[in-house]
Amino acid sequence: MKNASIMLDHQPPAVVFERLPDGDAVVRLYDNIKDAADVAQPGETDPEQEPGSAYLADEVMFMLPAARAAEETRESVAADFSGWWKYGEAWEGQEKAPTVEERLAVMEDFMVAIMEG
Structure with a gap:
């Protein structure tokens, strides 16, 4: 999934590789990282915003399933940054993602548990 020109409150590393408890991994790649003050048009800058x-x-x-995530590291993804970037652009989500109904049922159960206890 690609997001073009997102605003961040920190300078991100080029590769973020986060292993999840189930063994899957979330991978975020950042490119064309620029200080917002350097690319702001005249009149768009906030005088109170500090550079950086x-x-x-x-x-x-994108997500990597546990079997694939076990084979990869932040360093291995960084070594083939352009290949993984293309993979991320084409990634549309995981097949085992819960449906909206499943997510709503979990939230309802959670709310009931909070109210009871």
Whole structure:
């Protein structure tokens, strides 16, 4: 999934590789990272915004299933950044993602548990 020119409150690393408890991994790649103050048009800058307090970047994000995540690291993804970037642009989501109904049922159960206890 690709996000073009997102605003961040920190300078991101080029590769973020986060392993999840189930063994899957979330991978975020950042490219064209620029200080927002450097790319702002005249009149768009906030006089109170300090240089280095906001950044613009292109981002791709994708999930790796546990079997594949076990084979990869932040370093291995960084070594083939352009290949993984193309993979991230084409990634449309995981097949085992819960449906809206399943997510709503979990939230309802959670709310009932909070009210009871």
